Amino acid sequence: MYDVYFRKSALDSALSHAKSGASVRVETMGLLVGRFCQSRGRSWVLVEGYVTAPNEASSVSVRFSEASFGELSSKLFTAVNARQVVVGWLHSHPGLGCFLSHTDIATQQRYFDHPQSIAVVVDPLSAGGAKKRVYRLEPAQSPRYREISFAAIP
């Protein structure tokens, strides 16, 4: 049993976005669409889609451009069905490894405040292939987040 399950298609589109950004040395980001699931005392997250719009990015930062919000909301409108919500976000750290920076933690607190929300970081330039890590905030701990387990499903 894993904390998070990714539809392979969602992970693949996020990774190809991250790789295209890494080829010009910029970070990329997008929203993760899916469901918070609970059954028999267990809870997990199902990620079914990756939605993005033009980013404003450098090698160490990324955000949605102001002009992209209209595009983002219409993409979300068509991507999300009645049972889906935004379950978190994914961004890349090309060549820097996977972790949450202070800015990332602040972003998570501000925009993804459901207790099950996830933050995914990928390093598409990691030796041995793209590295992916999934995190959830743990405000009482130091560092203030912990890594959680994930698997890709068809």
Ligand SMILES: [Zn+2]
């Ligand atoms: Zn970051």
